[in-house]
Amino acid sequence: LKVNEFDLIDLFTSYFRTRPPPRGPGDDAAYVPDLRNLCVTTDVIVENVHFERRFFSAEEIGHKALAVNLSDLAAMGAKPAWFLVSLCLPERTLESEIRGMALGMSRLARSLRIELVGGNVSKAGELSISICAAGTARRPLTRSGGRPGDVLYLSGTMGDARLGLKLLRASGGPRLNEPVRRQKRPHPRVRLGLIAARFARAAIDISDGFAQDLAHLCKASRLGAIVNVDRLPLSRGVRATFGAGAVDWALAGGEDYELLIAVAPSRATAFERECARVGEKITRVGQLTAARKILFQGAGGKSHTMPAGYDHFRPFD
């Protein structure tokens, strides 16, 4: 395969008559034609791509399968409502593993009061779980709604999930600390997405890495951005592990299910206040620009080259 993940999606969808996003492919979730307010997404996690069984318990697999879909809905500012599950199971799967996956997934579903409405199960050579999740949005928060001057916010911290994976691989087995928890039990920012739907113009989750997903948002909005590198929210773990290389690590990270949100300057204070009120951590990291390039500015104004984000079809450490 010579094309990357996003060219591949473009190639595939070019065969179909589609509407522009979010009514057609190209945003975190689809805003469904003729069903006002419904956002739908699908995402899959595959053994040895998104998780390894030596590191993940069955509960963590079930949790992650649903969480990655809910993150897409959060990025659309949608309130998740229901989902369907496609379980692909190797014949060697144990009943206890099925119970574990169901338990991990159902805990997350219950905490958000969302309903399992259907699904299917199939035999397969490798374990994978594909989920289709849907919810309603007052108005869809797209990647394309940004305007020049919009303030860019990032939730939580970045680079942690990637660090968690590195730590798991280094130790060769399960252990639990904050980066590992971020890798194994991502927390979809559903509540923050609902706030963003009230205040923001555009949003995306940074599941493919901050740099790549910022580029997606900029491309969809036909804009560029200036990022204040020194402001990027890096956890102590990421800083301590990588020192001077921490920013590059974090920019290229993947699987941080945080939200990157663009807010009009006039709404920025109100947005920050509402996030503070409910305890959603956000950090102002830059702004959108009319110039269609992305600048990473560090201390003293020195610019920074942009690393590519996560792409399943390129090798990833």
Add this chain to the structure above:
Amino acid sequence: LKVNEFDLIDLFTSYFRTRPPPRGPGDDAAYVPDLRNLCVTTDVIVENVHFERRFFSAEEIGHKALAVNLSDLAAMGAKPAWFLVSLCLPERTLESEIRGMALGMSRLARSLRIELVGGNVSKAGELSISICAAGTARRPLTRSGGRPGDVLYLSGTMGDARLGLKLLRASGGPRLNEPVRRQKRPHPRVRLGLIAARFARAAIDISDGFAQDLAHLCKASRLGAIVNVDRLPLSRGVRATFGAGAVDWALAGGEDYELLIAVAPSRATAFERECARVGEKITRVGQLTAARKILFQGAGGKSHTMPAGYDHFRPFD
């Protein structure tokens, strides 16, 4: 894995708070709470389970992935409207294969004027395509709506897809005749489903085999059935190949994306007339009964034991 496909689904869903079907798991598609008229389903096809690449072209894989989902919507009497695609691709996948899958899928989508609204692509060890498809139904045609005395109809013929697979395996490569076409290019009975929605009380597709799916319909309706074995619509190919064993073969077949439909006696003539008018082939094969057992009656009234249907988790020739 010690449990069969249906016990496994029950086990998994028992961890969730769900509504009874069709609002929760248990019918061909889910009838979504709070979105009147929307039916949603998900189904996956997996390499070496639902297709082998030595027999299936990329176009046929793309076609089948969508067709199996549309069959579920047809069984609900829903008019398909949109779908999402999860592509899981091995790294060795060729661009030409992606084009082929897109082409096969898009041809079927265009023929029914349905929209691709989103999806995702992931690396995987084996090729699989998971689709979530949705459509609207005037009223959902469930498995559970049958009443004693309802006339049972089956569309098309049965056992052909299973014969097609047998022929492909025997010849070791691609060939095209009617059973092989039924295996590789199943035709979802969308138009018939829409007619059934106007006339019928219950329906199911026989993707797991006539015997098994009839049992599902009977269980959901809390009824039994009498099947007139001599009336079962078997193709010339199935009769010629299996002779006296043709009925058993066909009853246990899987992947026949035909519809089994229960119609009140008072509506039977009108249903038959409407099917004849538009050229949808249906055959009266029996009736539902209050006694909760399934009788297969042959010539002279001799009864027939019931073979189990297709179960992914049991060996299948």
